[in-house]
Every structure is written in C-alpha cells, then in structure tokens.
Amino acid sequence: xxxxxxxxxxxxxxxxxxxxxxxxxxxxxxxxxxxxxxxxxxxxxxxxxxxxxxxxxxxxxxxxxxxxxxxxxxxxxxxxxxxxxxxxxxxxxxxxxxxxxxxxxxxxxxxxxxxxxxxxxxxxxxxxxxxxxxxxxxxxxxxxxxxxxxxxxxxxxxxxxxxxxxxxxxxxxxxxxxxxxxxxxxxxxxxxxxxxxxxxxxxxxxxxxxxxxxxxxxxxxxxxxxxxxxxxxxxxxxxxxxxxxxxxxxxxxxxx
Amino acid sequence: xxxxxxxxxxxxxxxxxxxxxxxxxxxxxxxxxxxxxxxxxxxxxxxxxxxxxxxxxxxxxxxxxxxxxxxxxxxxxxxxxxxxxxxxxxxxxxxxxxxxxxxxxxxxxxxxxxxxxxxxxxxxxxxxxxxxxxxxxxxxxxxxxxxxxxxxxxxxxxxxxxxxxxxxxxxxxxxxxxxxxxxxxxxxxxxxxxxxxxxxxxxxxxxxxxxxxxxxxxxxxxxxxxxxxxxxxxxxxxxxxxxxxxxxxxxxxxxx
Numbered sequence: 001x002x003x004x005x006x007x008x009x010x011x012x013x014x015x016x017x018x019x020x021x022x023x024x025x026x027x028x029x030x031x032x033x034x035x036x037x038x039x040x041x042x043x044x045x046x047x048x049x050x051x052x053x054x055x056x057x058x059x060x061x062x063x064x065x066x067x068x069x070x071x072x073x074x075x076x077x078x079x080x081x082x083x084x085x086x087x088x089x090x091x092x093x094x095x096x097x098x099x100x101x102x103x104x105x106x107x108x109x110x111x112x113x114x115x116x117x118x119x120x121x122x123x124x125x126x127x128x129x130x131x132x133x134x135x136x137x138x139x140x141x142x143x144x145x146x147x148x149x150x151x152x153x154x155x156x157x158x159x160x161x162x163x164x165x166x167x168x169x170x171x172x173x174x175x176x177x178x179x180x181x182x183x184x185x186x187x188x189x190x191x192x193x194x195x196x197x198x199x200x201x202x203x204x205x206x207x208x209x210x211x212x213x214x215x216x217x218x219x220x221x222x223x224x225x226x227x228x229x230x231x232x233x234x235x236x237x238x239x240x241x242x243x244x245x246x247x248x249x250x251x252x253x254x255x256x
Numbered sequence: 257x258x259x260x261x262x263x264x265x266x267x268x269x270x271x272x273x274x275x276x277x278x279x280x281x282x283x284x285x286x287x288x289x290x291x292x293x294x295x296x297x298x299x300x301x302x303x304x305x306x307x308x309x310x311x312x313x314x315x316x317x318x319x320x321x322x323x324x325x326x327x328x329x330x331x332x333x334x335x336x337x338x339x340x341x342x343x344x345x346x347x348x349x350x351x352x353x354x355x356x357x358x359x360x361x362x363x364x365x366x367x368x369x370x371x372x373x374x375x376x377x378x379x380x381x382x383x384x385x386x387x388x389x390x391x392x393x394x395x396x397x398x399x400x401x402x403x404x405x406x407x408x409x410x411x412x413x414x415x416x417x418x419x420x421x422x423x424x425x426x427x428x429x430x431x432x433x434x435x436x437x438x439x440x441x442x443x444x445x446x447x448x449x450x451x452x453x454x455x456x457x458x459x460x461x462x463x464x465x466x467x468x469x470x471x472x473x474x475x476x477x478x479x480x481x482x483x484x485x486x487x488x489x490x491x492x493x494x495x496x497x498x499x500x501x502x503x504x505x506x507x508x509x510x511x512x
Contacts, residue, residue, distance in 0.1 A: 046333070047302030047366045054463040077302070081466065085450040107379060109498050110303045123363060123447050155510060164445070165500040182512040186499040189420070191379050194341040196311075207310040210337065237507055239500035242365050243442040244421040244493040251493055254411060256438040
C-alpha cells in the first residue's frame with residue numbers, strides 16, 4: 001500500500017467507550033481515520049437497521065487527535081451505511097469495529113453489534129475486522145492489545161480479504177501481555193440457556209430481564225472458545241452467505 | 257409423528273399483522289399452537305436482543321381459534337427465547353415465523369427479524385421455518401400461500417432438519433396461485449446501495465431517513481432471487497455457523 005489508507009472506525013459500545021478510543025489511537029498510526037459510531041451503547045443489536053425512524057449524525061470532537069468523528073443515533077450497521085453513503089467521498093481501505101467490551105466469540109457473533117458493523121462493511125466490499133476483549137468492564141485495560149491490533153490491521157491492509165469474508169478477533173482476558181499467540185479458528189457450537197428474571201413493577205405489572213448461562217457444546221480444539229480458554233488470541237474468518245450449502249443436496253431429495 | 261405437534265408461531269411485523277394470522281390458521285390445522293410475537297412492528301431488527309431494558313409478555317386474545325397467544329415487548333429473537341425459557345413447559349416440535357410482509361431473500365436474511373426468530377429457534381435445536389411474501393402491503397393476499405405453507409411445515413415435521421439448519425421460504429408476488437413450483441436455492445450475492453434522504457427538522461437540525469436500491473450482483477440461476485424472478489417459491493437452507501471455512505487454510509498461511 002503506497003499512500004496512507006483511509007480507515008473507518010466504529011463500534012457498538014458508543015463513541016466515548018474506552019475500547020473505541022484505543023482503536024482510534026492505533027489506527028491514527030496507520031492511516032487517515034474517520035470515526036462514525038453510535039451516540040449510545042448498542043450491545044446486542046445484532047444486524048439491526050433503522051427503517052421506521054430518523055437518524056441523526058453530527059460531527060463531534062471527543063478527544064485530541066487527527067481523526068474526524070461523527071456520532072450517530074443509529075445502530076452499528078446504520079453507522080457503516082451512513083459513513084459509506086453520506087459522509088465519506090471514497091470507499092475506505094479498511095473498516096475496524098470495537099474494541100468491544102466483552103466477548104463476541106462463538107454464537108455471540110450473531111447478536112453482536114460490533115460484528116454487524118464489520119459484516120456490513122464486508123457486504124459493501126470493504127476489508128473489515130471486529131475486535132473484542134473478554135472483559136465487560138468499562139475500565140478494562142486495552143493498552144496491551146495495541147501492538148496486536150496494529151499488526152492484524154496492517155496484515156489485512158497488505159493482503160486484503162476475499163469477497164464475502166471479514167475477521168472476528170477476540171482477545172482473552174489475561175494479566176499483562178502473556179498471550180500464547182494467535183489461533184485461526186472456527187466459530188464454536190455453543191449457545192445461551194436463558195433464564196428470565198421475573199419481577200413486578202411499581203404498578204403491579206409483571207416484567208422480565210433477560211439473563212442466561214453460556215454453554216459450550218463443542219469439544220473441538222479448533223474453535224474460538226478453545227483458543228480463548230487457552231490464552232490465545234482467536235481469529236475467525238466470518239462470512240455472510242448464510243446458505244447451508246451442505247444440506248442443499250438432501251433438501252433437493254425431498255422433492256418438494 | 258404420532259401425536260399432535262406443539263408449534264411455536266412468531267413474526268416481526270407484530271402479533272396483529274395479517275401475515276401471522278394466516279400462519280396461525282394453517283398451524284391450527286396441524287398441531288397445538290402457541291403464539292409469542294412482538295407487540296409492535298420489528299422489521300429490520302436483525303438478530304437484536306434486549307439486554308439493557310425490561311421485557312413485558314402478556315397473554316392476549318386477538319381472534320378466535322384454539323391457539324394460545326402472548327404479545328411481547330421484545331424483539332423477534334427475544335420472543336423465541338421467552339417462549340422456550342419461560343412460557344412453554346416443553347420444547348416445541350416446530351417454530352414458524354412470518355408470514356413476513358416483504359422479501360427476506362438474498363442478503364436481507366441478515367437484516368430480517370422474521371429470519372432471526374427462525375435462526376434463534378434453530379440455535380435452540382428446534383426445526384424452524386421463516387416465511388415471507390414479496391408484498392410489503394398490510395393488505396397483501398395470503399390465502400393462496402396456505403397449502404404450500406402447510407405442505408412445507410408437514411415435511412419439516414416429518415423429516416426434521418439437521419442440527420444448525422433452518423429454512424428461509426420466500427413467495428413471489430403473483431396473481432393467483434400460479435407458482436411454477438418450489439426451488440431449493442442458495443442465497444444470492446446482492447446488496448443495498450443506500451441513499452440517505454437528508455431533511456431538516458422543525459428545530460433546524462439535520463436528520464436522515466435510510467432509503468436505498470437493491471442491487472443483484474449474482475447471475476446464478478441457482479439463487480433465491482432467480483427463483484423468485486421466475487415465479488418459483490424459493491427455499492434456502494440457512495445456517496448460523498458464520499465461519500468462512502473456505503478461507504481457513506489461506507488465513508493459516510498468513511503466519512500471524
């Protein structure tokens with residue numbers, strides 16, 4: 001890559017989250033940075049888009065640095081659409097999303113606003129990476145991730161990604177920088193067993209909070225959960241052709 | 257299947273939408289029906305779940321029939337979680353979602369609340385089908401779909417679906433019942449080119465509406481878009497292992 005790349009940065013925890021501030025500081029070392037991120041937390045938004053409501057998008061200054069920043073009232077996927085169609089006058093060379101405060105490994109990729117932004121960029125033909133740290137705390141430590149984020153971003157800028165593929169990168173929560181290395185993985189087969197916490201509101205009406213336990217059903221040592229449990233940085237290539245190709249022949253035999 | 261199956265019905269257009277009322281009437285012919293559906297339209301919600309807010313879920317009667325019904329303030333994915341963890345005392349034999357007012361073919365499967373409900377059921381190990389009609393009108397005609405919906409549901413109940421696979425069924429909009437047949441398809445590679453409609457609110461502040469044009473980039477005759485354009489009912493088997501398995505070997509060669 002000859003000239004400085006144009007890099008779009010977004011997330012789902014909101015534009016002021018420490019995770020995205022870390023990501024911005026790393027991307028400023030690599031290229032020209034535009035940030036378009038939600039004005040409020042959007043965790044669990046999946047690939048939601050705003051169809052029936054209005055979207056605001058305003059230039060803001062959050063902290064010092066060369067980046068240009070916009071805060072957007074929409075979802076993470078909206079932010080990427082807004083960036084590409086309205087704010088930027090050329091296609092970015094890279095889109096990075098995160099660093100998410102909390103895991104987006106395994107089935108969580110489906111619920112994740114962080115990854116939906118990366119996937120949305122991928123749909124638009126932009127190389128994209130979602131980054132997440134297995135630490136939900138607002139005050140999580142991100143500094144030790146910087147060199148790994150920079151290396152992964154430079155690799156993707158240099159090599160590109162095939163059409164229809166983005167990367168999902170999860171960092172284990174460990175003290176210091178004692179990562180065992182980077183593992184290329186598949187998404188583990190795991191799911192949530194929900195437990196709704198039923199309560200009664202001050203008006204006497206029942207309501208619920210969604211809670212749950214995460215259950216790993218997958219014993220494979222080639223999965224993101226295995227890698228994270230063994231202190232590796234997990235990198236999963238993620239696609240958005242949801243066709244279950246392996247089942248096409250059998251389904252054809254149903255003679256519907 | 258010996259005894260009457262237990263069938264969970266949901267959607268994303270809301271519990272009073274004509275599309276779900278059609279689906280309920282067909283399922284009442286096949287099994288014991290429980291409806292848990294959003295209390296308001298949830299189109300474009302993708303796989304969003306409610307993490308930071310409360311959820312209400314109340315028994316209601318919308319129209320006559322043997323079905324039990326609950327309206328839920330959450331997303332389509334929340335409705336399925338609520339059904340399985342809180343309302344039902346056994347796992348349903350089938351989950352059907354829809355009939356959506358509008359297409360969920362191609363990349364729209366990612367944005368679709370209808371399909372996210374079916375996928376959520378699939379994650380929970382329940383055979384599931386999402387149904388959509390290529391007609392956004394609230395007053396769309398659904399009666400001519402009934403025999404096809406019944407046949408597909410009976411086939412899935414009889415044969416089951418493999419772990420990790422649900423069905424995405426789209427009906428073309430044609431006059432009468434002149435479907436050419438059912439085509440088993442893959443998801444077409446297509447996307448939206450967004451055009452944000454920029455306006456000024458009464459307080460003088462700029463805001464946007466998300467609009468766009470749908471572009472088919474895929475010339476294949478084995479896609480859902482080809483089938484629908486040629487008056488076939490399109491059936492795509494959909495998975496939720498998003499790993500881009502074909503790119504794993506190349507990514508390993510990056511030696512990260």
